[in-house]
Amino acid sequence: MSTTMSTSVFTSRFELNSIADIALKAAVRFWFGVMVIGQLIFAFTVASFYGMTAARGDLLAWRKSITHGYIPGDTMGNLAIVVHLTSAVIVILAGLIQLIPQVRERAPAFHRWNGRIYVVTAFTISLAGLYMTWIRGSVGDLVQHLGSSLMAVLIMLCAVMALRYALARDFKTHRRWALRLYIVVSASLFIRAGLFLSLLLNHGPFGFDPATFSGPFLTFMIFAQYLVPLAVLEIYLRTQDRGGAAGRFAMATGLFVLTVGLGAGIFAVTMGAWLPSIKRAYDQRKSIAETLSATIASSGIDDATKQYRDFKIAAPATYNFDEDELNTLGYQLIQLKKLAEAIRIFQLNVEAYPQSSNVYDSLGEAYMDDGKKSEAIANYRRSLAINPKNRNAVGMLQKLNSQ
Numbered sequence: 385m386s387t388t389m390s391t392s393v394f395t396s397r398f399e400l401n402s403i404a405d406i407a408l409k410a411a412v413r414f415w416f417g418v419m420v421i422g423q424l425i426f427a428f429t430v431a432s433f434y435g436m437t438a439a440r441g442d443l444l445a446w447r448k449s450i451t452h453g454y455i456p457g458d459t460m461g462n463l464a465i466v467v468h469l470t471s472a473v474i475v476i477l478a479g480l481i482q483l484i485p486q487v488r489e490r491a492p493a494f495h496r497w498n499g500r501i502y503v504v505t506a507f508t509i510s511l512a513g514l515y516m517t518w519i520r521g522s523v524g525d526l527v528q529h530l531g532s533s534l535m536a537v538l539i540m541l542c543a544v545m546a547l548r549y550a551l552a553r554d555f556k557t558h559r560r561w562a563l564r565l566y567i568v569v570s571a572s573l574f575i576r577a578g579l580f581l582s583l584l585l586n587h588g589p590f591g592f593d594p595a596t597f598s599g600p601f602l603t604f605m606i607f608a609q610y611l612v613p614l615a616v617l618e619i620y621l622r623t624q625d626r627g628g629a630a631g632r633f634a635m636a637t638g639l640f641v642l643t644v645g646l647g648a649g650i651f652a653v654t655m656g657a658w659l660p661s662i663k664r665a666y667d668q669r670k671s672i673a674e675t676l677s678a679t680i681a682s683s684g685i686d687d688a689t690k691q692y693r694d695f696k697i698a699a700p701a702t703y704n705f706d707e708d709e710l711n712t713l714g715y716q717l718i719q720l721k722k723l724a725e726a727i728r729i730f731q732l733n734v735e736a737y738p739q740s741s742n743v744y745d746s747l748g749e750a751y752m753d754d755g756k757k758s759e760a761i762a763n764y765r766r767s768l769a770i771n772p773k774n775r776n777a778v779g780m781l782q783k784l785n786s787q
């Protein structure tokens with residue numbers, strides 16, 4: 385081989401390598417940009433929705449996104465939720481800040497303090513999450529609970545390791561654990577984006593029952609939300625250390641494709657869940673459910689139903705009369721084992737929204753819990769007549785008819 389030829393081979397290999405580097409860096413920047421947008425919207429939604437509804441005393445609204453939301457009298461359980469939600473906002477923001485290189489370079493003391501806050505909230509969110517999963521009660525089955533518990537353990541493990549190597553001043557290993565921590569914490573964003581993307585693409589729930597939140601796809605997602613991104617991170621770290629140009633190009637392409645999917649998922653969850661929550665957060669109308677809940681406690685269900693009818697005529701714009709108001713109140717009453725009251729509240733909702741399949745489904749459930757089989761069957765049938773796709777009603781009717 386002549387010297388000129390070997391030089392040109394060397395130069396083109398060198399160029400290929402640096403182009404591969406540029407491609408990989410661009411893919412990482414694109415991914416991080418999408419993450420920043422998604423996490424800022426997520427944190428803003430959590431802070432506004434839970435913060436604003438709590439400030440208005442509308443704690444019943446929490447049940448819209450947490451199955452075992454605020455329960456009067458359950459101090460420990462309610463505290464766990466508050467800790468979990470507050471930690472969620474902090475951990476998302478603290479993680480983002482830790483990853484910005486300029487902050488690490490220009491304000492190392494701030495990086496250290498923010499790092500401590502990040503580690504502490506990684507623990508508080510995980511411990512509160514474990515309490516909510518195993519003691520308070522939450523959505524999902526045993527395998528799903530094991531999946532989210534493993535996530536809590538991994539979050540705490542990564543936090544401890546990141547801190548340990550920072551204190552030992554082994555910054556190469558510290559960086560690896562800090563990235564792993566960021567990825568497991570971000571699993572909460574990945575699962576929401578993944579589920580809503582599947583809803584969007586499938587035009588409805590895919591591989592799980594929205595009423596019970598059980599099903600193979602959901603169970604898969606509970607593990608995949610952190611195992612898949614962690615695997616991608618390990619491949620990335622290896623490619624960065626020892627990968628050739630081809631490996632880097634492949635990594636850049638893979639990351640680019642995954643990021644497009646993530647962006648689409650973030651768009652789907654923003655439109656489907658977060659925007660409605662933000663709207664609700666800044667809705668100034670009073671919650672009719674909260675008002676009736678207080679009336680039931682002070683003077684009983686008869687006064688509460690009368691109040692609903694009176695206010696609907698006298699002050700329709702002052703109170704929120706949306707369908708989910710009475711529905712949420714009804715489910716709270718079921719949880720408090722006040723079944724007679726729950727039935728009355730769902731009946732009131734049927735009266736207000738006779739065209740909704742969901743209100744009959746809820747009334748059917750309350751009758752079923754109260755042992756009133758024929759009323760339960762009649763209402764599940766009505767629900768199914770309005771919406772033949774109501775799989776929950778189909779399942780409940782099978783159960784009731786086989787009893």
Ligand code: HEM
Nearest residue numbers: 449450451452472513514516517522523532533536569572
């Ligand atoms: C570190 C990342 C996490 C974040 C940012 C996060 C955030 C949230 C948020 C915002 C909610 C309220 C629902 C919503 O508005 O979307 C929630 C609910 C919940 N979280 Fe987490 N969470 C994280 C990790 C965990 C872990 C590791 C566990 C389990 C050990 C857990 C268990 C729960 C439970 C049980 C609920 C209530 C679900 C229900 O029954 O409706 N979370 N989380």
